Amino acid sequence: xxxxxxxxxxxxxxxxxQRLAFTPADVEGRKYVTTLMTxxxxxxxxxxxxxxxxRVEGKEPGLSAIALGSHTDTVPSGGKYDGALGVLGAIECxxxxxxxxxxTRRPIEVLDFTNEExxxxxxxxxxxxxxxxxxxxxxxxxxxxxxxxIGRRLEDVGGDISRIQEARRQKGDLCAYLELHIEQGxxxxxxxxxxxxxxxxxxxxxxxxxxxxxxxxxxxxxxTNRRDALLTASRIIQAVNSxxxxxxxxxxxxxxxxxxxPNAENVIPGRVDLSVExxxxxxxxxxxxxxxxxxxxxxxVLDKDFEIKVSELGVTKSAPMSPxxxxxxxKASLGLGLNTTSLPSGAGHDAQSMAExxxxxxxxxxxxxxxxxSPKEYSDxxxxxxxxNVLLNSLLAxxxxxx
Amino acid sequence: xxxxxxxxxxxxxxxxxQRLAFTPADVEGRKYVTTLMTxxxxxxxxxxxxxxxxRVEGKEPGLSAIALGSHTDTVPSGGKYDGALGVLGAIECxxxxxxxxxxTRRPIEVLDFTNEExxxxxxxxxxxxxxxxxxxxxxxxxxxxxxxxIGRRLEDVGGDISRIQEARRQKGDLCAYLELHIEQGxxxxxxxxxxxxxxxxxxxxxxxxxxxxxxxxxxxxxxTNRRDALLTASRIIQAVNSxxxxxxxxxxxxxxxxxxxPNAENVIPGRVDLSVExxxxxxxxxxxxxxxxxxxxxxxVLDKDFEIKVSELGVTKSAPMSPxxxxxxxKASLGLGLNTTSLPSGAGHDAQSMAExxxxxxxxxxxxxxxxxSPKEYSDxxxxxxxxNVLLNSLLAxxxxxx
Numbered sequence: 001x002x003x004x005x006x007x008x009x010x011x012x013x014x015x016x017x018q019r020l021a022f023t024p025a026d027v028e029g030r031k032y033v034t035t036l037m038t039x040x041x042x043x044x045x046x047x048x049x050x051x052x053x054x055r056v057e058g059k060e061p062g063l064s065a066i067a068l069g070s071h072t073d074t075v076p077s078g079g080k081y082d083g084a085l086g087v088l089g090a091i092e093c094x095x096x097x098x099x100x101x102x103x104t105r106r107p108i109e110v111l112d113f114t115n116e117e118x119x120x121x122x123x124x125x126x127x128x129x130x131x132x133x134x135x136x137x138x139x140x141x142x143x144x145x146x147x148x149x150i151g152r153r154l155e156d157v158g159g160d161i162s163r164i165q166e167a168r169r170q171k172g173d174l175c176a177y178l179e180l181h182i183e184q185g186x187x188x189x190x191x192x193x194x195x196x197x198x199x200x201x202x203x204x205x206x207x208x209x210x211x212x213x214x215x216x217x218x219x220x221x222x223x224t225n226r227r228d229a230l231l232t233a234s235r236i237i238q239a240v241n242s243x244x245x246x247x248x249x250x251x252x253x254x255x256x257x258x259x260x261x262p263n264a265e266n267v268i269p270g271r272v273d274l275s276v277e278x279x280x281x282x283x284x285x286x287x288x289x290x291x292x293x294x295x296x297x298x299x300x301v302l303d304k305d306f307e308i309k310v311s312e313l314g315v316t317k318s319a320p321m322s323p324x325x326x327x328x329x330x331k332a333s334l335g336l337g338l339n340t341t342s343l344p345s346g347a348g349h350d351a352q353s354m355a356e357x358x359x360x361x362x363x364x365x366x367x368x369x370x371x372x373x374s375p376k377e378y379s380d381x382x383x384x385x386x387x388x389n390v391l392l393n394s395l396l397a398x399x400x401x402x403x
Numbered sequence: 404x405x406x407x408x409x410x411x412x413x414x415x416x417x418x419x420x421q422r423l424a425f426t427p428a429d430v431e432g433r434k435y436v437t438t439l440m441t442x443x444x445x446x447x448x449x450x451x452x453x454x455x456x457x458r459v460e461g462k463e464p465g466l467s468a469i470a471l472g473s474h475t476d477t478v479p480s481g482g483k484y485d486g487a488l489g490v491l492g493a494i495e496c497x498x499x500x501x502x503x504x505x506x507t508r509r510p511i512e513v514l515d516f517t518n519e520e521x522x523x524x525x526x527x528x529x530x531x532x533x534x535x536x537x538x539x540x541x542x543x544x545x546x547x548x549x550x551x552x553i554g555r556r557l558e559d560v561g562g563d564i565s566r567i568q569e570a571r572r573q574k575g576d577l578c579a580y581l582e583l584h585i586e587q588g589x590x591x592x593x594x595x596x597x598x599x600x601x602x603x604x605x606x607x608x609x610x611x612x613x614x615x616x617x618x619x620x621x622x623x624x625x626x627t628n629r630r631d632a633l634l635t636a637s638r639i640i641q642a643v644n645s646x647x648x649x650x651x652x653x654x655x656x657x658x659x660x661x662x663x664x665p666n667a668e669n670v671i672p673g674r675v676d677l678s679v680e681x682x683x684x685x686x687x688x689x690x691x692x693x694x695x696x697x698x699x700x701x702x703x704v705l706d707k708d709f710e711i712k713v714s715e716l717g718v719t720k721s722a723p724m725s726p727x728x729x730x731x732x733x734k735a736s737l738g739l740g741l742n743t744t745s746l747p748s749g750a751g752h753d754a755q756s757m758a759e760x761x762x763x764x765x766x767x768x769x770x771x772x773x774x775x776x777s778p779k780e781y782s783d784x785x786x787x788x789x790x791x792n793v794l795l796n797s798l799l800a801x802x803x804x805x806x
Contacts, residue, residue: 216777221773238637
């Protein structure tokens, strides 16, 4: 809790945490993480993607390492627990082993990934995707709002874009990746269950829906003559909600952004652009949700003289967690007297990148009222300690397995 | 048509007319208007509110003047007819009398009002309200987006805010005010009727509706746990439409603006601010529409844990046109073989200010497809000529009345 509080004061303001990747606050936070790692006996290096990697060798040379980690960058007006708990909890595990003079068979690595949130450059899971070797060409050439390239920004955290391929780890380098994280949703807190065993990180399909009607004078245009894009957009907003809530085609559906043109109080809106996203563990359900949305839009176009464009911006496949690691986390929890439930993660995590190159497991602890990405984000000390203990005992269980 | 075309090229671009009040294009347009007025034999002065006033004396000294007018400023991306037709049509009437060596009994004034659109300073009908003596204190102290006061801007068009009270005209100064204007709506064009006799300028009530829910993670928050402000806003958008369209409580209802917070694709909207306006000739109907909207909002608050604030921003009373002038316009039209229909004006006009100090009458001509405040705004030469002829014959009819 002490290290969470200390890190939580770096970049703190009344509006919440603000340690956006590559900012001076992020650099200061990373320095603190490095100090803690060193104190816990980890040998620290920064890879070309800016990931901080702390490593302690095991007793038996030649075995692959067990990795634990998360990220310490935040969203604007974020909280103290998202990401930070996973990194500091992992360091605490290593510190605890050192304090008890326990040396594991396998090497342990603690990973603090660069720019998980993607608030910078809109390229999220940056460091973990570099480690998994799944960066795309746009990831190398991105430019931020100030016109600065990601290559230049990476230098500020010790990265080197010209050598970024070297950040890639091979399959077999790591025998497992465990990530402790706050749930960021209300399920565990509402059910009073201390540990969530993540089954999979849900997939996501992101769309843009543009409704093109006709802007006209709000005083002189009779109701029957209007092609009001905002009125049609309101039907689409309700349809997206209904697809998840009532039709239960997929787990969640959200319209988070709406841009209205010309957005003047006395002009009938001529155009509205909506962001739409659907999430589910099953890819088929995502495609079905999009199919249903397209059908509704086609109906709306038939009813009135509108143009509606539905563009798919991207699909993130769901990432299943390893059944072996789920069982280990489950047993470790029960061994500590902690009940568990299995649940999917609605949010994305570095674990989904790492699933490309190793077995991954995720441990969730309750978020009070399910609030996250907010200064109101809170997980109580007991919840955090439970999570770290389960992480430690899961680590030891993996270490105790046969090779 | 020639003067409309010439004025229409000042400030023209592919995006439409842009002669925002007080800009160099506006100043250039006003210079052209002054030239035309002088050529038509009008003696031109600019009052302290920047209104251009052209006056020609009549045969019988001591009679009050007949005023004709409108405005030549435009909205951004506006058209060539809105406002301009009323000013240039009025000058054409005076030019026509001069060409035929006709001198009226009464003086004639042609008025080109300052900043009718109110795009600058959000203080609309500026010049006509100054002339009617109904400016408010905020009208004198307004500052634009560039931090410049309205007093400073008025200097650019020959006004003087320190003497603005002198722009006020007394009741009795003018015996009538006539305004020729494009309909800006589709009624006349759809019905194939060349002249609209305006019954009243509709009243308007402007509201802001703020929906305060709770912003949360779009991936991790189950559908049943959401307090999605945009979803609730979508219900209010539909309710506003229904109040006018299906319930027919008032003539029109519009949501023109929506501001979504935080407006991020992966965050459930926590707050939405909507602009709502209702228009009707009857004030009671406006209050009933607001009452109904409040009822719907209260129901939405009961259903879910939301806060909804409905704030009334302002009420513009409807302005009835003079029955005497309506009859004169009607007769003048029929005398020219032009059918008429009576209709309210959904848009605001300088005539509503002038109704405070004299009898007012408005003549509408068809707008093709009802399009206005748009580069696609169009009224054909015949429609414009019809309107100007009705204006001239109405003027002569008023002049022929007993004192």
